Amino acid sequence: MTGKRPPAGDAPLPVDVARLRRQFPALTDDDLDAYATVTRRILAVADPADRARITRETLARGRAARAAPPRDDEDRLAVRYLAAVEKMQPR
Numbered sequence: 565m566t567g568k569r570p571p572a573g574d575a576p577l578p579v580d581v582a583r584l585r586r587q588f589p590a591l592t593d594d595d596l597d598a599y600a601t602v603t604r605r606i607l608a609v610a611d612p613a614d615r616a617r618i619t620r621e622t623l624a625r626g627r628a629a630r631a632a633p634p635r636d637d638e639d640r641l642a643v644r645y646l647a648a649v650e651k652m653q654p655r
Contacts, residue, residue, distance in 0.1 A: 575607040590651045598644030623649070 581596055606615050626646030629639035
């Protein structure tokens with residue numbers, strides 16, 4: 565399997581969830597679930613440009629879905645991911 569990425573659900577996270585909980589105590593289980601789901605999707609893509617595009621698109625979708633009623637589960641996931649990322653930003 566040289567050169568192949570694991571399926572999205574199997575990709576290890578860059579930061580352990582326990583460490584995130586300690587560093588950002590405001591994160592909920594829902595926040596961490598959204599973070600893990602989207603981050604694994606991003607990491608499952610090999611091309612760095614595609615990873616950046618997926619990240620931008622997910623954050624933009626989250627902002628749009630927060631401003632209007634979410635249309636589907638992907639919108640809801642994007643809103644949850646955005647909330648998690650915002651809680652991890654320095655203030």
